Amino acid sequence: MILSRFTSLTSSFPKYFRSLATVQSGSKSPTAVVMLNMGGPSTVEETHNFLLNLFSDGDLIPLPFQRYLAPIIAKRRTPKIEKQYAEIGGGSPILRYTQIQGEGMVKLLDELHPETAPHKPYVAFRYARPLTEETARQMKADGVKRAIAFTQYPQYSCSTTGSSLNELYRRGRAGEFGDVEWSVIDRWGTHPGFIEAVAQNIEASLAKYPPSERSEVVLLFSAHSLPMSVVNRGDPYVLEVSASVSTVMDRLGHSNPYRLVWQSQVGPSAWMGMQTGEALKGLARLGRKKVILVPIAFTSDHIETLYELDLEYAEEARELGIRIERSESLNDSPVFIRALADIAAEHLNQKKVGPTSLQLGLRCPGCTNATCGQQKAWFGNGGRA
Ligand SMILES: C=CC1=C(C)c2cc3[nH]c(cc4nc(cc5[nH]c(cc1n2)c(C)c5CCC(=O)O)C(CCC(=O)O)=C4C)c(C)c3C=C
Numbered sequence: 001m002i003l004s005r006f007t008s009l010t011s012s013f014p015k016y017f018r019s020l021a022t023v024q025s026g027s028k029s030p031t032a033v034v035m036l037n038m039g040g041p042s043t044v045e046e047t048h049n050f051l052l053n054l055f056s057d058g059d060l061i062p063l064p065f066q067r068y069l070a071p072i073i074a075k076r077r078t079p080k081i082e083k084q085y086a087e088i089g090g091g092s093p094i095l096r097y098t099q100i101q102g103e104g105m106v107k108l109l110d111e112l113h114p115e116t117a118p119h120k121p122y123v124a125f126r127y128a129r130p131l132t133e134e135t136a137r138q139m140k141a142d143g144v145k146r147a148i149a150f151t152q153y154p155q156y157s158c159s160t161t162g163s164s165l166n167e168l169y170r171r172g173r174a175g176e177f178g179d180v181e182w183s184v185i186d187r188w189g190t191h192p193g194f195i196e197a198v199a200q201n202i203e204a205s206l207a208k209y210p211p212s213e214r215s216e217v218v219l220l221f222s223a224h225s226l227p228m229s230v231v232n233r234g235d236p237y238v239l240e241v242s243a244s245v246s247t248v249m250d251r252l253g254h255s256n257p258y259r260l261v262w263q264s265q266v267g268p269s270a271w272m273g274m275q276t277g278e279a280l281k282g283l284a285r286l287g288r289k290k291v292i293l294v295p296i297a298f299t300s301d302h303i304e305t306l307y308e309l310d311l312e313y314a315e316e317a318r319e320l321g322i323r324i325e326r327s328e329s330l331n332d333s334p335v336f337i338r339a340l341a342d343i344a345a346e347h348l349n350q351k352k353v354g355p356t357s358l359q360l361g362l363r364c365p366g367c368t369n370a371t372c373g374q375q376k377a378w379f380g381n382g383g384r385a
């Protein structure tokens with residue numbers, strides 16, 4: 001309410017005064033909006049380093065003797081994953097899309113929240129360049145004094161956003177960013193702008209079916225799975241992904257039958273199910289031959305959409321006689337970029353409540369990782385000891 005009043009106020013401002021405000025604040029140190037994500041190899045050659053960083057992360061994959069096992073597993077897995085990145089065009093597009101999203105977001109944010117302008121986007125990836133340490137050096141060189149850590153995972157998991165925040169905390173506490181006041185946007189899986197962007201992409205896919213067939217199409221929301229050991233320690237990811245799905249279906253007026261299923265499990269342990277591939281087989285058995293696959297837990301294209309969904313599952317569906325469409329990832333969607341700016345502006349307006357959401361302070365009840373607790377206390381104090 002307050003935000004929408006404020007938005008209409010700034011947008012009715014004469015353009016001249018708005019651009020003057022930007023010029024006058026041009027000499028101010030920028031407010032950094034640090035976009036956190038896992039990253040991906042931009043070229044096939046970077047695949048090994050990406051996997052090495054990923055398997056070395058104890059927040060994502062806790063391994064015994066991690067320092068010794070991670071290089072062995074990464075080396076063994078590299079040829080298979082290199083082939084997949086080669087088949088999707090020679091690398092992951094995540095950096096390109098994150099840069100487009102970041103640039104678009106700050107342009108809007110300067111108008112939505114001129115008090116903290118200019119805003120500058122930074123990217124801090126966990127397993128690919130630019131890594132957090134490089135971003136820290138750049139922010140220090142830019143004289144940043146105020147920063148928002150903005151996760152690009154809509155739903156919170158200790159193994160994704162939690163891992164990024166732990167890395168930011170370790171480097172922040174070591175002084176690598178200089179003297180920065182931090183606040184955190186840690187989840188936004190039911191934000192109306194995000195929901196609208198997903199819903200519009202689903203509607204575009206539905207429009208590919210003849211009107212008489214549309215209501216029969218099954219919407220198969222597919223999210224990266226999570227090991228049951230993580231789910232069982234109280235990780236909120238599964239619940240938050242379910243909330244995103246329910247909210248999208250509310251927005252669509254429950255026009256279609258739908259299910260939430262899980263993809264991309266790695267290794268032999270138990271993971272959250274049912275698996276996307278199994279679900280397709282089950283739908284074929286039920287005679288449901290029209291499906292739209294909807295990626296719901298990641299906002300740009302990556303190996304899981306471009307390889308697993310578009311190549312592997314599409315082939316499987318064809319063999320099962322299913323007509324399959326894939327709802328586009330959010331990528332450079334203007335509706336989504338506007339949502340990112342709104343989320344950041346709402347955060348800046350509501351910051352009086354505290355530098356993090358109330359949810360962040362409540363770590364997974366079963367989590368015994370000391371860094372998670374220290375990180376939450378540190379961010380809760382604005383990044384001060
Ligand atoms: C919300 C998204 C994701 C969650 C949750 C997640 C958890 C998770 N992932 C692994 C292991 C791997 N993930 C890998 C790649 C990968 N993971 C995600 C997203 C989530 N992971 C993405 C988008 C990607 C691809 C990156 C890109 O292409 O840009 C990989 C590497 C690929 C492979 O070897 O298969 C591994 C390994 C675990 C163990 C986990 C939960 C604890």
Ligand SMILES: [Fe+2]
Nearest residue numbers: 038224225264
């Ligand atoms: Fe993953």
Ligand SMILES: [Fe+2]
Nearest residue numbers: 158367369372
């Ligand atoms: Fe944790």
